[in-house]
Amino acid sequence: MKRDGMPRSCPTLLPAAALLGVLAVAPGAAAQPAVPCSSLPSPVHVTGSSAVKPFLAELAKVLSASTPPITIVYQGQGSCAGVAAFFEGAPLSGAGLSHWDADTELLCDADVEGRPIDIAVSDVFATTCDPAYTTSSTVSDFAGPIQPMTFVVPNTSTQEAISAEAAYFVYGFGDASGVPPWTDEQFIFQRNAGSGTQQMMAAAIRVPASRWRGAPATSSDDMRNLVAFSTDEERTIGVLGANVASESSSLLKVLAYQHYDQQCGYYPDSDPLKRDKRNVRDGHYAIWGPLHFLTHVNINTGDPLSDGAALVIDYLTGRKQPPAGLDLIKLEAQHHVVPECAMRVRRTEEMGPLASFMPTRSCWCYFDAVAGGGADCDRCDSDGDCPSHSPKCNFGYCEPQ
Incomplete structure (x- = not known):
């Protein structure tokens, strides 16, 4: 060198x-007396990377108003600290954990007896933090933006x-x-x-x-x-x-x-x-690299054990269409991360070799549009509006698939 x-x-x-x-x-959480986190409706405990907080917050606001309501409780403590807490079974602790109602970030206090972390979010693969932190039949890593x-x-x-x-x-x-x-x-x-x-x-x-x-x-x-x-x-x-x-x-x-x-x-x-x-x-x-969402899964199906965790992960990884009124692709673009549907390459290990990639439902053009760069693509209302080389109408633009 x-x-x-x-x-x-x-x-x-x-x-x-x-x-x-x-x-x-970013504005801080609203000042108010903190309540016990356990008193909130169907809490899903999330910890780790701070990068997820902006779009986790917007999803949390929507889920808090759903039927039945789901509450995301979040504690940012860094990627590897969150991964370690998850694998070692440490609960969220302390005062001033974040949660959201339909409009505002609020605070709650962790329960004295604690409860397991539902999702650990990491900027890197868990094994990058510590080789001992491996996925298994009971722990899965779902790749996000x-x-x-x-x-x-x-x-x-x-x-x-x-x-x-x-x-x-x-x-x-x-x-x-x-x-x-x-x-x-x-x-x-x-x-x-x-x-x-x-x-x-x-x-x-x-x-x-x-x-x-x-x-x-x-x-x-x-x-x-x-x-x-x-x-x-x-x-x-x-x-x-x-x-x-x-x-x-x-x-x-x-x-x-x-x-x-x-x-x-x-x-x-x-x-x-x-x-x-x-x-x-x-x-x-x-x-x-992708944001990583670690959670405990059913040994037979591979699905998250927590229904609330499954819903949060499905939305944030693009496995499920987000709730009406929540444009996660636009939100992710505004916070400078890239959903998988806007990628043309992928990697499966930390800084590993690149492989060509085409998502099942591409959003390359829409991401360009909402990221402020402008989309050099054909606009469309349906597949019938699109040419043969880009036959699918996704998010208002013609895409290859």
Whole structure:
């Protein structure tokens, strides 16, 4: 590997000033006296990755008003912490767990006696967190929407791209990286070995997550702030899920990334001003994986033991059409993840080889439309409106199948 192996960038790289946007700050839960979580109607306990919370919240609002009502109780504690709690049988604990009524995020307190976690959500495969955490006849991993991970710098930095080889030395050697300008560990920011973001990026650049060099960030929000408000914008670099990075575009710049054996760098999107995730969806951008929904299943049927968990998983993985009025494809696009129906490649292991993929019911064109990039596809009301090369009318657009 060459320490100075910075990539050419195939896309046009725009100056930082062109990337300015509006930082979205999610409102907190409404202030109210917390109730015992066990007192809520049909609670489904979910924990793990924070990436799932935006669209989990919208689904929770709909399910709370269903007949009979179902309550999603959520505690974000990081991917690997959630996976560990699930496999080790630890219940949700503490005060201030999130749940939702039809309009608002509310709080409840975990029960003293605890109850098993119904769903653990992880940015990475459970075995990436710990090889002992394997699926079995009683535990299944249901793959959900695709989440990209990114290298980020302050938006005033002049840096535009990074190669896997350069990242290997930056995060593997820190002060001794030999990759200017990233040669000072106080400005090289990492998460920790329990972070799904760090675990996936570790697999990508081939530096074990537990051996990364750099100053620690306690959360995605902390990472965003440490990078954005660094006192040395040129020597600063960090890692973030694309959802947080994209929603912080007034503060941060996503670097184009050149993976091993690639000839140039790619953004997750077709250009840095779009949010279409085209380079993720067709396999050019390398660092991504599905959200994983782990739950206990019936040994004979493979179905989730909890009816509530089954419903939540079926909706969030696209196995079942979402309730009326809930457009999960649009919601996922707005939060910078990609439903399987908008993908053309897939992988079955962490940062594993890509395989060509065509979903049973494609939403490639509709995702383009709702992600803001515009859909270069024929509009339709029925299959009869579509040409022979794209004969199926899905979500208002003609698709191959």
